[in-house]
Amino acid sequence: PLLRLVVLYGGVSAEHDVSCVTAAHVLAAADRSKYDLVPIGITKSGTWLRNDKAIAALAEGSDLPERLEPAGTEVEPLAAIRGEGTDQAITVVLPLLHGPHGEDGTIQGMLELFKVPYVGAGVLSSALCMDKAMAKIVAEQAGIPQCRWVEFRDGIDDPNEIVTRAVAELGLPVFVKPANLGSSVGITKAHDAAELDKAVDLALRYDDVVIIEEAVTAREVEVAVLGNAAPEASAPGEIVPGSEFYDYEDKYVTGAAQLVIPADLPDDVTREVRELAAKAFTALRCAGMARVDFFYEAEGRGWLLNEVNTIPGFTPASMYPKLWEATGISYPDLIDQLVALALDSHRRRV
Ligand code: ADP
Ligand code: MG
Ligand code: MG
Ligand code: K
Known part of the structure; x- marks a missing residue:
C-alpha cells in the first residue's frame, strides 16, 4: 500500500488562513504515486473535518482550489489520523499548522502518545521555539548571539x-x-x-x-535547515520588508516584502550564518525542518539570532521552500525528504 500522508491544516491560531493556502500547495505538489493523501482541516473553532471533496479531487487528478478551507465530514482526531480499514499502510502526519495548538508541541504530543510518525520538531523543541522567551534563554546558553x-x-x-x-x-x-x-x-x-x-x-x-x-537596525536574513542529527543549512535569503518592519500585512496581505535569494553577502559571512543556523537548530533540539531567522548588523555585532520557526511558511512562494530550491532541492523532493526524516525520527523514538 501507499504511505498515508495525513496533511493537517487550518487550525485555531491566528495563522489559520495561511495554513489553508499552504495545504493546497503541498497537496498539489506531493507525489501521488507515492502517497495516499489525506487532508484533514481543523476549523477556527477546533473541529476536525476530513476533506472528502479534496480527497476525491486528488484521486481523480483534478485541481484543488488555491486555498483549501476546512470542510467535509467531522471526524474524531485520533481515528482520522490512524485511518480505518487502512491497517496495512504506514501513516505519516504533516502538521501544516502554524502557531499555538499546531507548532507549539500540543499536536506533536498527541502524535507521540499514539506512536504516529510526523514531520518536524518534537514536543520539547516545538514548545521551545514557539516561546520566544524560552528559546532565547536556551540559545543564549548555547552561545548564540542575540539582541538584548x-x-x-x-x-x-x-x-x-x-x-x-x-x-x-x-x-x-x-x-x-x-x-x-x-x-x-x-x-x-x-x-x-x-x-x-x-x-x-x-x-x-x-x-x-x-x-x-x-529594535536593531539590521538586515533580515533567513536560513532553511533540513535534517535530524546532522542538519544541512541552505543558502541564506534576505527579507526586504515593505513596511516599517516585516508585519502581518507585509507577510500575507500586501505581499510587499521582497525575498532576495541568495542574500547578497560575502562568502565568509554566508558560511558563518549557515553554521549558526545549524547550531541553533541543534541547540533547540529541532528535527526535520526549521527556518532560522537572523538579523545582520554589518557594522556592529554581525549575526544575531531572531527566532526559529519549526513549521515555517510552506507555499512555493515562501522562504523555506525557495531557499531549498536555490540550494538544489525541489518542492516535491522536499516533501519526500521531510517524510523520510519523519520516519527516521520515529524509529529513533520508539
Ligand atoms: P514572528 O514570530 O511573529 O515572525 P518576529 O520576532 O520574527 O515574530 O518579528 C516579526 C518581525 O518584526 C521581524 O521579521 C522583523 O521585521 C521585526 N522585528 C522583530 N524583532 C525585531 C527587533 N528586535 N529589531 C528589529 N526588528 C524586529
Ligand atoms: Mg519571524
Ligand atoms: Mg515566528
Ligand atoms: K518561533
Missing part, C-alpha cells in the same frame, strides 16, 4: 518596573511581542513610553508572557 531583551510575566512582574527597566536598558524604539505566537500577530514597534504601554497591553491579549527587545 527583557521579559514581562503578567501577574508576576510589576509592569511599571519592567517598562522603566526596558527603556533604561534597551532605549527606544523597542519591539514588544507576545512570547507564544507568530506571523507578527500582536507585535508592535513602540517609539515612546506611551506606545510601549499600549504595546504591552496588546501583546498581553495573546499571551501572559511578553518580551521587549531593543
Whole structure:
C-alpha cells in the first residue's frame, strides 16, 4: 500500500488562513504515486473535518482550489489520523499548522502518545521555539548571539518596573511581542513610553508572557535547515520588508516584502550564518525542518539570532521552500525528504 500522508491544516491560531493556502500547495505538489493523501482541516473553532471533496479531487487528478478551507465530514482526531480499514499502510502526519495548538508541541504530543510518525520538531523543541522567551534563554546558553531583551510575566512582574527597566536598558524604539505566537500577530514597534504601554497591553491579549527587545537596525536574513542529527543549512535569503518592519500585512496581505535569494553577502559571512543556523537548530533540539531567522548588523555585532520557526511558511512562494530550491532541492523532493526524516525520527523514538 501507499504511505498515508495525513496533511493537517487550518487550525485555531491566528495563522489559520495561511495554513489553508499552504495545504493546497503541498497537496498539489506531493507525489501521488507515492502517497495516499489525506487532508484533514481543523476549523477556527477546533473541529476536525476530513476533506472528502479534496480527497476525491486528488484521486481523480483534478485541481484543488488555491486555498483549501476546512470542510467535509467531522471526524474524531485520533481515528482520522490512524485511518480505518487502512491497517496495512504506514501513516505519516504533516502538521501544516502554524502557531499555538499546531507548532507549539500540543499536536506533536498527541502524535507521540499514539506512536504516529510526523514531520518536524518534537514536543520539547516545538514548545521551545514557539516561546520566544524560552528559546532565547536556551540559545543564549548555547552561545548564540542575540539582541538584548527583557521579559514581562503578567501577574508576576510589576509592569511599571519592567517598562522603566526596558527603556533604561534597551532605549527606544523597542519591539514588544507576545512570547507564544507568530506571523507578527500582536507585535508592535513602540517609539515612546506611551506606545510601549499600549504595546504591552496588546501583546498581553495573546499571551501572559511578553518580551521587549531593543529594535536593531539590521538586515533580515533567513536560513532553511533540513535534517535530524546532522542538519544541512541552505543558502541564506534576505527579507526586504515593505513596511516599517516585516508585519502581518507585509507577510500575507500586501505581499510587499521582497525575498532576495541568495542574500547578497560575502562568502565568509554566508558560511558563518549557515553554521549558526545549524547550531541553533541543534541547540533547540529541532528535527526535520526549521527556518532560522537572523538579523545582520554589518557594522556592529554581525549575526544575531531572531527566532526559529519549526513549521515555517510552506507555499512555493515562501522562504523555506525557495531557499531549498536555490540550494538544489525541489518542492516535491522536499516533501519526500521531510517524510523520510519523519520516519527516521520515529524509529529513533520508539
Ligand atoms: P514572528 O514570530 O511573529 O515572525 P518576529 O520576532 O520574527 O515574530 O518579528 C516579526 C518581525 O518584526 C521581524 O521579521 C522583523 O521585521 C521585526 N522585528 C522583530 N524583532 C525585531 C527587533 N528586535 N529589531 C528589529 N526588528 C524586529
Ligand atoms: Mg515566528
Ligand atoms: Mg519571524
Ligand atoms: K518561533
